[in-house]
Amino acid sequence: MILGIGTDLANIERIEATLERFGDRFRNRVFTEAEQAKAERRRDTAGTYAKRWAAKEACSKALGTGLRMGIAWKDMSVTNLRSGQPVMHVTGWAAERLKAMTPEGHEAIIHVTLTDDHPWAQAFVVIEARPIVRV
Ligand SMILES: CC(C)(COP(=O)(O)OP(=O)(O)OC[C@H]1O[C@@H](n2cnc3c(N)ncnc32)[C@H](O)[C@@H]1OP(=O)(O)O)[C@@H](O)C(=O)NCCC(=O)NCCS
Numbered sequence: 001m002i003l004g005i006g007t008d009l010a011n012i013e014r015i016e017a018t019l020e021r022f023g024d025r026f027r028n029r030v031f032t033e034a035e036q037a038k039a040e041r042r043r044d045t046a047g048t049y050a051k052r053w054a055a056k057e058a059c060s061k062a063l064g065t066g067l068r069m070g071i072a073w074k075d076m077s078v079t080n081l082r083s084g085q086p087v088m089h090v091t092g093w094a095a096e097r098l099k100a101m102t103p104e105g106h107e108a109i110i111h112v113t114l115t116d117d118h119p120w121a122q123a124f125v126v127i128e129a130r131p132i133v134r135v
Helices: 012-030 033-041 045-062 092-101
Strands: 002-011 076-080 086-090 106-117 120-131
Touching: 002 012, 002 045, 012 045, 012 120, 033 045, 033 076, 045 076, 045 086, 045 106, 045 120, 086 092, 086 106, 092 106
Parallel strands: none
Antiparallel strands: 002 120, 076 086, 106 120
């Protein structure tokens, strides 16, 4: 069953301006070390950050919380499989929220997909609950 969906559209130029203005304060508040390492080694640094920003916003919507002041952004983070497919990881408050919304006897799976076409970066997140089958 589907537990939640979320989407977000982020403006890459706005993220670029925020990176220029706030630098590491912004980077370190929002993005994990792995996310920063990926973005900084890419040619499209701002686009890479913007996709991950959109992913965190979309995930918070799928979790049903939205992004309130003071939440830990790094408790939602994106890595990529070798194929390039993005994977969402949740820790801290986000993991607790995911657990609370997952029915007994089920496991939660977070699906995420990202795209960008300058100046826009977009993310969709779907949270699925699958019955745990014991064999
Ligand atoms: C997946 C693919 C269609 C993306 O197309 P694109 O138009 O260049 O890029 P978009 O802006 O629409 O999307 C980019 C996002 O797609 C996602 N993506 C990349 N590969 C993916 C895959 N195999 N499955 C699902 N999502 C994928 C990523 O999240 C990526 O953003 P990120 O790298 O910042 O995380 C394209 O990269 C492709 O055909 N790849 C083939 C597989 C490949 O070359 N793999 C190389 C490693 S083996």
